[in-house]
Amino acid sequence: MKILTEHETKKLLIKYGIPVTKESIANSPDEAFAIASQIGTPVAMKISSPDISHKSDVGGVVLNVGAHEARGTYDRIISQIKKVAPLARIEGILVQQMAPQGHELIVGLKKDAQFGHVLMFGLGGIFVEVYKDVSFRVIPIEKREAIEMVSEIKGYPLLKGIRGRKPARIEAIIDVLMSVSQIAEKEKIIELDINPLIVNEGGAIAVDARAMME
Numbered sequence: 001m002k003i004l005t006e007h008e009t010k011k012l013l014i015k016y017g018i019p020v021t022k023e024s025i026a027n028s029p030d031e032a033f034a035i036a037s038q039i040g041t042p043v044a045m046k047i048s049s050p051d052i053s054h055k056s057d058v059g060g061v062v063l064n065v066g067a068h069e070a071r072g073t074y075d076r077i078i079s080q081i082k083k084v085a086p087l088a089r090i091e092g093i094l095v096q097q098m099a100p101q102g103h104e105l106i107v108g109l110k111k112d113a114q115f116g117h118v119l120m121f122g123l124g125g126i127f128v129e130v131y132k133d134v135s136f137r138v139i140p141i142e143k144r145e146a147i148e149m150v151s152e153i154k155g156y157p158l159l160k161g162i163r164g165r166k167p168a169r170i171e172a173i174i175d176v177l178m179s180v181s182q183i184a185e186k187e188k189i190i191e192l193d194i195n196p197l198i199v200n201e202g203g204a205i206a207v208d209a210r211a212m213m214e
Contacts, residue, residue: 001190002213003050007094009209012187013194016179020206023096029071035095036070044096045073047081051088053210058084064098099207102200103159103168106134109180109192117184121177123155124196139184146177159199172204173197188214 004012010020022039025048026032036043047060055061059080065073074093081088104125112118115138122134135149150156150173161167176197183189191212198205 003053004211004213005048005050005091005094006046006055006209007048007091009192009211010206012183012211013179013206013209016183018176018179018194018206019204020209021096021099023094025092026070026074026095027092029074032070032074032093032095033067036065036067039095039097041065041067042098043070044098045070045077046094046096047077048091048094049081049085049088050091052081052085070095099196099198100200100202100205102198103165104196105168105173105199106193106195107176107180107197108134108194109139109184109189111184111190117189119149119177119180119184121149121173122153123158139181141177141181143174143178146174146181149177150174166201168199169201169203173199176204176206190214 007023007025013020024035026035042064045062045065046055052058052060060077062073062077077093081090106122106124108120110118117139119137119139119141120134133154135152137145137149150170158165159168159170180192183192189211194206194209196207198207
């Protein structure tokens with residue numbers, strides 16, 4: 001079993017046509033500055049370690065970092081992680097574009113001993129634990145089933161645009177669900193979470209993701 005870092009997981013998503021944030025791994029304060037300058041600020045900076053799944057819980061995430069702050073933020077995150085998780089393997093600091101505005105969704109995949117791979121879709125971000133508004137299908141799925149997954153959650157009217165909120169591009173969500181179904185069929189994957197998947201009128205983008213492989 002291998003746990004993929006966020007950056008490694010996103011490389012897998014790219015392979016199947018799922019858009020991800022612009023990002024790169026920095027291994028020094030100067031690299032962090034250079035990457036932030038290239039991407040365009042502000043950026044998010046996150047610890048990259050196969051031993052740390054919940055980066056925010058250990059102080060491993062800093063948002064809205066300006067280029068001139070990138071060096072100091074790099075040192076601060078590394079110092080924090082060495083305090084709270086001294087045995088964790090550190091691959092560097094992931095410097096990535098800040099998430100665009102849009103609807104926060106979750107797409108999940110888990111290999112079940114009885115049913116095989118099961119696909120999950122629902123409201124993501126802070127809403128996933130509060131509302132538990134999700135739908136499930138057994139892999140593989142066809143486009144018709146992907147459409148059903150999106151339309152049957154209680155939050156579907158939000159995605160269509162109500163109370164002044166701009167609608168999400170539903171076709172982009174369907175494309176992501178179909179791509180994750182392909183990942184389950186073609187890769188030796190045990191678990192995958194994309195949370196949040198930000199979707200707006202322009203399309204979808206995976207902002208954070210993690211995976212576990214056989």
